[in-house]
Structure formats: structure tokens, C-alpha cells
Amino acid sequence: MHVLAGVLVDGAGRILIAQRPPGKHLAGMWEFPGGKVEPGEAPMAALERELDEELGIAVDPLSFEDLIRVPWNYGERSMLLEAVVVRAWTGEPQALEAAAIDWRLPRDIDPAMLAPADRPILAAIWLPEHYPITPADASVAHASTLVRAALARGERLLQWRLPGVPVDEVRAGAAALLPEVRRFGAHLLLSRDIEGARALGVGVHLSSAQVRELGERPLPLGSLVGASCHDPDELALASALGCDFATLSPVEPTQSHPDTPPLGWPRFAKWAENASLPVYALGGLAPAEVPMARMHAGQGIAGIRGFWNNATDPA
Template identity: 70%
Template sequence: MHVVAGVLVDGAGRILIAQRPPGKHLAGMWEFPGGKLEPGETPPMALERELDEELGIAVDPLSFEALVRIPWTYGDRAMLLEAILVRAWTGEAKALDAAEIRWADPRDIDPALLAPADRPILAATRLPSHYPITPPDVSVDDALALLASALARGERLLQLRLPGLPTEAVHGMVAQVLPELRALGATLLLNRDIEGARAFGEGVGVHLAASQLHQLDARPLPLSQVVAASCHNADELARAAALGCDFATLSPVQVTASHPGAEPLGWPRFARLAEAASLPVYALGGLGPDDGMEARLHAAQGVAGIRGFL
């Protein structure tokens, strides 16, 4: 079943969510407005029709921007949920087919209120286009300087990966930058360190290694903290989605100095894997900030990297 969802974004950056009415599957849960494609419809055509029927607004499909495609299964019902950003419309949105509609900042929406298939869409609205990762061989002072520089230029999602330093030193760094992270609404992910992320709470999450994915039985942190995972194939992407990770990195896309013996995926294979994943995916490996457009054209949320970003 092919379903299209509209992510309406107003001038204040708020998005619209709708509550499913009584009597429907997942009644009472919130979702992004939209519905099933009818025979002969393209996703833009279906979304234009659905938003007219459900909200009473007129939209221009030429202004649509693809956000993310989420394959999902509810019991024995399989579907492809295609989310499209909508930034321009005429008319005032009304709850014509929902129990209620609500405008909210994406950061203020509790993912637990959303239907499970809509949670990756919310994650995609929150995630930036860049995901810098600290070089693994820098000192504490250099790492702090790199983080400060990245935050100053607008980066809002970073990974702290310093395998050569003691855990106490890494946690000391986090304690120093945490007030600024929270003031800016930024997120710092600790590499592999679930307990550290749990202890720091707001503003800190964890980036799981691929080896951790099959060691866990459930999402290791609450929905209020970001969980990501390093993936290299379809099985790892599926496991990351099953654990409820907010996003994954998929690597290596190109030849990279950090893993010179690894066979690169290349963009076509990356796109096939990312489109089949049930969560947002960053392209990683031999890439820099200038590869962002290419990554978006191949189903990526954005690009991640080390020395090209920090």
C-alpha cells in the first residue's frame, strides 16, 4: 500500500499534525495528514487531493520537496509511507477528517504520541543536513576547540568519538559543553556510550556501533534522547529501525582514508539501501559538506564525515 503524507511547515517553522479519529486504526494517535494513492495517481497528485479533503487547503505540487520514504509494516499490512514537505498553500487548515489538528515546533512534539510509522518522519524534520564526527586521534583541548567552532558556524548534530581517551576525560568534555548544547538546542552523540548518554540526559544521545545492534533487545534510551547507529548493509539498517533508532549512517559510500580496505557502496547501491530503510540515513565515507546535494538526490538525509567537517 502506497501512502503519502504532507509535512506542512509554516513561517515560524512549526509543523502540522493530526489526531486519528475514533473508529480508525490507531485511533487517538497523531500523524501527518495524507492518505493512500488512488489508481493512476502520483504521490504529488494524491497529496494535493488528500490535503484538500482532510484540511480544506489548496497546495501547488510544484512547490513540494521530498523528505523521506518509510517502508513500514503494521501486523500483516505492509506499506510505503512517502513524506513530502509542503511550505505554501492557500486557505486555513481545518480538521475535516481528524479529531483535532495541531501546529507545533518539531522539537516540542513527543514522538510517543505519533503513530509508529510517523516517528521517522518527525525525526527527519528535526535532523540537519550535516553530521560531523570528531577525529578519533585528537586531544581533549583540540576536540573542545573543534566542537566550539562547529557550534559557532551552526552545526547542531555532532558525534564525539575519541576511542583513545579515558571515559572520564570524554565525560569531562561533555560536562563543559553541555550548557551551550542545551542553550543552542544542539545534540551531541557519544560513540557507543549508552550509560554516559543516559546519565547526561537532555542534549546528549548515543551513536551505536554496528556490533551493538544485535546485543540490544530494545531502544537503549528514552525517545527524548537521540539514538543513532553505524550501518553497512541492509540487515544492520533493519536492526537499527527495529530498535527504534532515530537515524543511521551508512558507509562507506566512497573510498575513505579511515577504512582504506573497505569496498565502497557507490551512490546507486547507497540509494537502494537508504530507500528500503525505515529510518533517515546519512551518507558517510569519503564525503564532505559539498556532497550534500548528491546525497539528497540518492535518498540520504544528509552527509556525515570527520575531517571534511571538523
């Protein structure tokens, strides 16, 4: 079943969500408006029709922007949920078929209120295009300096990864950064340290081994969970765990893993497009390659050296 969802964005950056009416599957939960593609119908024509029927608006197809494709299973019912950003329409949206509609800023939407298949759409809306990861050989002091500089230049999602530093020092360094991270409205994820993430009230980025070993999401919805993935099986497991996003690597040859064959962009695109969550391209990439990632079904670029200008620890 092919389903189109329209993500209407108004001039204030708010998005429209609709509540499923009584008697429907997942009644009471919220979703992005849209519906099924009828036999012989073009997908974008289906979206135009559904938004007219559900909201009473005429949308401008020239304003459409592809966002994410979410393959999903509700029990024995499988579907492909294709989300499209809509920025121009005529008419005032009304709840013609939904129990209610509401305009909210993405950060004010609790993922738990959304139907499960719509949660990756919300993540794709607000997750940034960049995901810097601190250099593995940095000290806590140097990594803290790098993170503060990154926040000042506009980075809003960062991974705190210092594998050579004792865990207590890693946690203390993260705790010291949190007031500034939160002042910028940013997110700092601890690498692999689920216990530390729970203690500090931050997100966590899981290793591929953790993705394979864990049986359930390690943090509640609202606390970010990322996952390191290297193949479609790990992407599927990350989605099943309820991870908010994943990195897929290595896309290009890397200094850290010179013997690992790179995926290349065509394979990255195939795997990312069939994943049920936003996917960052990682491995031998720099921020300037965000357009390339977006062209190949990626959320954006994750990286280490490319984000820190090969910065080394002066200590």
C-alpha cells in the same frame, strides 16, 4: 499500500499534525495528514486530493519537496509512507476528518505522541544536513575546541567519539561542553557509551555490533539514538530498535579503512531509500557533497576529516 503524507510548513516554521479519530487504527495518536493512493491514481494527485478531503485546502504542487520514504509494517499490514513537504496552499486547514489538528514547531513535538511510522518523518524534518564526528586521535581538550568552533559556525548535531581516551575523561569532557551545546540548541551524542549517555542526559551513537546485539531501544524517545550501519540488514535492525537515524558507510574510499570496498552512490541510494529512518552518507565525504547525498535519498553528510579541515591535535 502506498500512502502519501503532507508536511505542511507555515511561515513561522511550524508544521501541522492531525490526531487520528476514535474508531480508527491507532486512534488518539498524531500523524501527518494524507492518505492512500487509489488504483490508477498518481501519487502527487492523491496527496492533493487527500489534503483537500482532510483539511479543506488546495495545495500548490509546485511547492512540493520530497522528504523521506518510510517502508513500514503494522503487524501484517505493510505500507510505503511517502512524506512530502508542502509550503504553499490556499484555504485555512480544518479538522474535517481528524479529531483535531495543531501547528507546532518540530522541536516541540514529542515523538511518543506520533504514530510509529510518522516518527521517522519528524526526524527527517528537523535533523540537520551535517553530522560531524570528532577526530579519533584528538585529545579531550582539542576535541572540545573543535566542537565549540563547530557550534559557532552552525553545526547542531555532533558525535563525541574519542576511542583512545579513558571513558571517564570522555564523559567529563562531554559534560563540560553540555551547557554550550544546549545554549545553541544542539545535540551531542556519545559514541557507543549508553551508560554515559543516560548519566549525562544526552544521545548515543551505536556501533554496528551494538545494533546487532541490542534487543530494544537503549534510550527513551526524545533522547537521540544514532546507529552505524554498513548494509541493509543493519539498517533494518536499526529501524527495529527505534533508532532516530543511521549512518551508512563507506560511500567513498577512506583513509581509515583503505581495504574496505566503497558502496558508491547508486548502492547507497538503493539502501537508504529502502530504510525506514533518515540515513547520513559517511566515508570519504565532505560537507560540500550534501546536494549529492540529498539526490541519493540521504539526510545529509556525516564525516570526520571533511568537517575539521584535517585538523590535528597540537598536543
